[in-house]
Amino acid sequence: MICHGGTFRGDRLPRGARRLGWASSIILFGLSSCAGMAPAPSGSAALNQFRRAESMFDRAMYPEAVREYHAVAAQYPDDPLAGQALYEAAYAQIYYKNPDVDYGSAVKDFQNLVQKYPDSAWRGRAQNWLNFLGQLETLKMEKEKLKNDLQKLLDLDMELEKKRRELK
Secondary structure, eight states, X not given: OEEETTEEEOTTSOHHHHHHXXXXXXXXXXXXXHHTSOOOSSOHHHHHHHHHHHHHHHTTOHHHHHHHHHHHHHHXXXXXXXXXXXXXXXXXXXXXXXXXXXXXXXXXXXXXXXXXXXXXXXXXXXXXXXXXXXXXXXXXXXXXXXXXXXXXHHHHHHHHHXXXXXXX
């Protein structure tokens, strides 16, 4: 086939070959136009449930939002939104306005995301949070140790002061 002025001319090919050529062109055009399109981000049921969770988060209904995000990930594990739902569930659990912050549960959700969805765009962010939360836990442990050491020093100081008074 020869393209000329926007129309296809198949006068050099036998009639059957022209039909095959047209059919092939239509199929190839259809496939090539689809190849440039991004896949649909999510099924409508998963997307609707994800949006409900987002709405709950926006209304400061954090425990409900976490449950809804978990439901998205559990009910639609193969959906592209599953990894993001785990990320959002974890984030909601450590969100500064959430009065019921739960670092341990957030760590579990971030770890699930990293393990179950290694190709997710949310994996890197989850890994960053895991690193940060790990450092936070280390600092908490160090703080507790320093607090205990300080208490021991205070107790020792009190004992020394008591003995000093006895010697006078």
